[in-house]
Amino acid sequence: AQSVTQLGSHVSVSEGALVLLRCNYSSSVPPYLFWYVQYPNQGLQLLLKYTSAATLVKGINGFEAEFKKSETSFHLTKPSAHMSDAAEYFCAVSDRSGGSNYKLTFGKGTLLTVNP
């Protein structure tokens, strides 16, 4: 079964600093990978997705993620944090195999705090 590990349940950065949120997946076959963002008291919104095209994926709000097969990682980055980036971020994986490709498995989430 697929699994996703997000290292760090809480990450705190200063405004203007680099944001790095870590995600590792377990799969022998590279899966489809997603990052979602959840603002307080809202649903989840897709930030970006990896579907086997370019390994560096650009998303909304200046975020990007790089798929590294050798490290089974899909870390999310943003060069300069903004106060509005404060939210919870979820990494998710979708299996490529057979009939299960419509299910997503989510990580436990990383809460990003941005300090002024």
Place this chain on the structure above:
Amino acid sequence: NAGVTQTPKFQVLKTGQSMTLQCAQDMNHNSMYWYRQDPGMGLRLIYYSASEGTTDKGEVPNGYNVSRLNKREFSLRLESAAPSQTSVYFCASSVLAGTYNEQFFGPGTRLTVL
């Protein structure tokens, strides 16, 4: 487009009461999902419907039932609510774009069971 809508937004139940959470999508998506979100647990899949007329159990189905009423609507029922079902419930929908699955989420229902 409203996207994915959920009703109600908030609900308080007493142990043993029943209720149905409603979800509708206007994006003509084939697949729909119910998740629960608990602190430190991420999102866990309760039930899903890959297409109209089919439903299947997810990771945590015990205590829940679902109905795929038509292509637009997918409801989640708690027959006898328990405090352990206190959670935030999210509905999602997707159309399989090629072979990958991009899901769109509703705003959630916050349920408290006393």
